[in-house]
Amino acid sequence: MSLITPTRISTPAPAAPAVARKARRGGVPYAFLAPALVLFVLFLAAPIGYAGYLSLRKVKVSGLGLGSKSRTEVWAGLSNYARSLSDPDFLPSVGRVAAYGVIVVPTMLGLALLFALLLDANRTRESVGKFSRVAIFLPYAVPAVVASLLWGFLYLPRVSPFADAFEAAGFAAPNILSSSGTLWAVANIAVWGGTGFNMIVIYTALRAVPTSLYESARIDGASELSIAWRIKIPIVMPSLVMTFVFSLIATLQVFAEPMTLKPLSNTISTTWTPLMKVYRDAFVRNDIYAAAATSVIIALATFILSFGFLKLVGRRAFNQED
Amino acid sequence: MNLRRSPVATTLLLLGAAYCLLPVLWVLIASSKSAGELFSTFTLAPSVHLFDNIAELSGYRDGLYWRWMANTALYAGIGAGVSTLISAMAGYALAKFEFRGKSFVFNVILAGVLVPGVILAIPQYLLLAKVGMTNTYWAVLLPSFISPYGIYLARIFAAASVPTEILEASRIDGAGDWRTFGRVVLPMMRTGLVTVFLFQFVAIWNNFMLPYIMLGDDKLYPITVGLSGLLNQGASQPAMYTSVVTGALLSIIPLIALFLTLQRYWQVDLAAGGVKA
Known part of the structure; x- marks a missing residue:
């Protein structure tokens, strides 16, 4: 040059x-x-x-x-696989991640779709729309470790403004870092961090649709709700499919959030998620063989779930040309 | 379009914005509190100790915190820069050339998009340990140079924004392939490449598991691993919490600034892969 x-x-x-x-x-x-x-x-x-x-x-x-x-x-x-699968810590960690995924993925994508549709419907003052779009997207700029740290402090009864609110109203404040609340505590961090990015993806897809498509429906007297349900959502379906797959993959890998919350809560064990178990086996127990077997199991599960889902919805992923 | 304004839409959007801003607002207020005030005064009541806290954090082990920030900038900046260039080259080859094995290469890269990244961290560690490269800058940089998703995006950008006639014209002018790439292709793909860069930059900046596994020396830590370590220390010395909170605030300022200035590059359509800038 x-x-x-x-x-x-x-x-x-x-x-x-x-x-x-x-x-x-x-x-x-x-x-x-x-x-x-x-x-x-x-x-x-x-x-x-x-x-x-x-x-x-x-x-x-x-x-x-x-x-x-x-x-x-x-x-x-296959003895490492047998050992991994029969490890008393393994199945509970899989169960936790499954429950976590069932909470996080629909909530996050549901909120992302809702906000994207609200922004696209253009029925607020322009400044409100712009401000909300930036504010909701902002958590994407916050690393999962920092997000967990911020929420972790907000969960502490001594810091939480919600605990103050509960006490002011005369109720005992629920301890979100108790054993039953931890799953929700971690899920909330993921929803907080991921909604904005998915919202932007869906919103971009919505903006690409020519408005003439809705105009005639509007003239025919269709409500905004039915336009959203019958026209907009089907059009952004490919984006929803992709955000779903990427969210699924991210869910199965949850690691940074529980690792960061661990020092603030004694209810998160070293094998709270499958990936945390992999880490423990590899670096605490120096059993890289069991860690490798568990890694392979997680990777296979991810592939089966994501490809299975793409097959199920019957769409060609990633708009391959040939 | 002149539609009726809807109070429901406004309320829902503002609630969403409030939920997303709450932790950021809290960290802004909390980092102005002294160690004594952090757990005693009302959560959302600001105090006046922000600069004391910053000074204390900066003094922690001779400014180790700022070293973490510099490391993070280095990992994310160099990692995303090299990764973008490699993705641009590969995406250009896949979009604009016919060659044997093309569809195989493309399908392998697509499969790579679906590989959960952190599954790779432990075998990557073991392999790098064999060549003695763990606990170095390279251990974090090298794995971040390859981004299947970046290649996938770059291929779409190259297909959409580089007309074949211009490549022909450049060839007829006698420009070599690398020259054509540097002078013609890269400038045309610029908008898309900024998006690829941002994606990878954020992914590296936010990454925790890879550096957490690869690095033992805390002078090499990025900010995520450093803060996580500080938080662990806070469990035994609660006075550290003030530094943790202040560190968390300072660490998110650069990325938020980057986001606000480069907003238009974030109009990403995942399904179509295009950028509507």
Whole structure:
């Protein structure tokens, strides 16, 4: 990209044989793709393969287990999977994440759709619409760790303004960080953090629809509600499908929020979510084989759920051309 | 369009805005309180100790907090920059060239979009440990250079914004492929690439698990891991909570500023993948 090269451009390109030029061009797309492919293999494909490999291995200790020669890695068959699935901490963590997902995904996407439709209906003062759009989107700029920290303090009875409000009204304040409330406490953080982004995605899809589509319905006397239900929602369905899939994937990986809330609440165990269990197995118990097996299980579950959902709704994902 | 204003719509939107702003408002007020006031005065009553708190936070282990901020800027800035360039190159190749294996490469990258990122963190750690690269800046930077979603977006932007005739014209002028890419393709994809950059920037800035696993030396921490550690210390020394709260406030200012200035690039249509800027 230097400034010297243009002189070469002004001279007519040497009359290279057309065949040679074409052959040279044949390598060009691969050159452009090369960095992405190398990094993809090193940091996506290889780790996935390595996790799969480790999940089938175990350490065999021979003799007294002393010295480096006495510990050897051997094939383990599916025993790590059996161990993972039968771990008394595993199923409860899966149950928690399932309940968490059932709370978070519909609430977050429902609110995102509601706000997007309200913004699109254009029935508030312009300043109100603009202000709300920015305010609701703002939490996306707040890292999950910081969001959990802020809400974590707001949940503490000594800080919470809600606790004050309850007490002023003469009720005992509910302790949201108690064992029954923790799930809701974590879910609220995810809903808070994710609604705005999904709202923007849906709102953008709505803005792309020509308004002439609704005008005739309006002239026919259709209410805004029925326009939303019968015209707008079907049109943004592809966006809803994609936000659903991405929310599902994010849900199964919940990690930062409960890890951050942990010091503020004694009801969050080290295996509160499956990914926290993976972390504990790998770094606290130094059992990378069990951690690998659990990782593979979570990854498979994610794939089955997201592809299953895309198949179910019968839409081609990611508008593939061919 | 001149529609009747609806008080219901206004109320719902403002309630949503209030819910989203509440924690931000709280942290703004709480970071002005002294350690004694944090748990004793009324939640939403501001105090006057903001600058004392900032000074105390800055003094914590010789300004470690600001080092975390600088690290985060470095991880997110370099990571997103390199990732955007790599995505632009790959997206351009996938959109504008015909070659053997094209649909295979594209499908593999699409599958990559659905791989839950944090599942990768532990095997990535083990593999980087084998080459002695954990607990370095590279351990966080290298995995963030590849973004299947960024490549997917870049492919759509390249297909939509780079006309094939212009590429032909550039070739006839004798410009090489890299020159065409740098001088013609990149400028045309600029708007879309800003979006790719922002996506990746926010993803890295907000990431917790990868640096949490990769790094042991707290001088290399990004802000998320640093604050999480401070909060853990607060459990035994409650006086630390003031620094945690002040640190949380300062840490969200840069991203919020970035959001407000680059708002128009956030009009992303996930399903169509296009940007309506």
